[in-house]
Amino acid sequence: MNLTVNGITHGVDGRELATLLDVLREDIGVTGPKAGCHQGGCGACTVLVDGEPRRSCLLPAGYADGTEITTVEGLGTPEKLAPIQQAFVHHYAAQCGFCTSGMMLAAHAYIDRGGTDDHDAIQQALGGHVCRCTGYSKIIDAVAAAARGDSFDLTTTAVGKYTTMATGGGE
């Protein structure tokens, strides 16, 4: 089978029945998608298959034969971050970072489909993505900001809804 991952096509044989997650991580060496549960429950393994968010731990790799797969590595580089990546940095939406790539890919697809900054709609789009570091409000703020098309100053971080500490400092 042929898997095109972030624009590069890989021929992988004999692994059609392995999960796409294992093939990406172990055969192709793309480790952005994480194994949080291997049973569809956490969203850490989410990748885009032809633009649609999919839990790669539930998908037989053969099912993705001939598709275009996007992982977090394909969103942007440290030098040229995609808007959703900038939003996550600026809004402090990644703590340990283990859920982050799945969260961002689901958010990226949501915004691509014309998603707005409506918090309920964002919650719906990120349903089933688990973050254990208590990051949900910051994650939702980040997705809303990216959906609005905000621009982000990465030398500082956003003031959240529950932040009362004055901004400033740095002098």
Next chain:
Amino acid sequence: MKVVGARIPRYDGVAHVTGRTTYVDDVSVPGTLWAKALRSPHHHAGITTLDTSKAEAMPGVRGVITWKDVPLLEYGHLSALGIPADEPLLAKDEVRYRGQPIALVAAESEELAAEAVDAIEVGFEERPALFDVREAFDSDAPKVHQWGNWYPHFEGEMDRRQIRKGDIERAFDEADTIVQGVYRPAAIEHAPIETQVCQVVPEANGRLTIYSCTQALYFSLGVVAAHLQVPLNRLKIVGGTTGGGFGGKVDTATETMACLLVLKANRPVKWRWTREEEFLCSSTRAPWHMELATAMTKDGWILGQKMLTLHDAGAYARFSPYGLTKHSFHHTGAYSIPNLHFDGYVVFTNRTPTTAMRGFGVTSVSFAVETHLSRVAKELGLDPIEIRMRNANRIGDTSPNGVAYTDPSTIDTLQAIADAIGHELPADYRTMTNEPRAGELLPEHLVAQVGSTEGH
């Protein structure tokens, strides 16, 4: 100042959002074998037979370990402090919690390792199991631990952590009201999104390199070296970003057993727990049983407090004696109580061994004390915030273990809370500070409670 008060971006933020942060599971070493554990299906049982020969003979299986392969089978998480060990790395003749590891297999693939685990022959003889800390505390409860059901090794070989302060009998004699309550917070699984995982690599120079998701790198290094009975310079431990820990990755869960498999197979080994294993047998926050009795005056002074705490260690002690000790030092919460009678026990049950989680030993007592104080305020018909402020710790007040506070923040915090929830405070409470007690706020019963802050 560059940092205080400034909003600085995370040092690892860009790596997190580009997928470049390396977690243990992302470390890839050619020729790595997968590990899987045979775990106890019973909460409490004797092991009658254990035969790994069929598993060892399977093609693709490169090593199987049992208790016989561990140079030092029992080493406790607090052994370095001189506390006796109670937990075998791999179960020998008894299992005391469901999911306790009995044997470990290393094989060419994860699936093969799982099949080999199924091929291990093991016999059990089930024994009665206890899951409630209060029941396990009863003297006629079935015995679930080789030391009895109470941890017996506090200082002076006492079977409890006790605090006596002031004159508790007098406080209870002089009280207008005694308010009692029982508080029982349950176990909580940390549930990090990254399950327990390690990768161990044998190096050409004879060392083992351990990639670990631990929260306590050097602590784990000591634990591994002790079980393996090797000097520290045989081990190199590589930490990094933990995919969530919350206290649950303080225990050394995987590293030692993976090292033993590496020594057996002479190949790199990875052991990554499944989500099911994480829920089934990774350590949890402890369940607690706390009984409180508070001697109150009718105008809201706390004259004294009696407390009995049972800390559920689960099947083995691990860090529980330490957690209970912290608990005892904090058992008055944020309040100044001059007369105390505290008895705390670490109690064994057949639950998964418990461990640290965000404020080890202290969150339980905060829950109990705060819930209790609200109950006290209700019974006395007093304002719940004012009663807290009146009894709040002040500069110079002493903690249960006799440490004088230098800058306690109880009053500031309560004022901020009142503000945030729109709760009107009387003028003298609005302007109250943590300055040492005087006048009306230094009633006779609190005079001896003030210590010296010198030397802190």
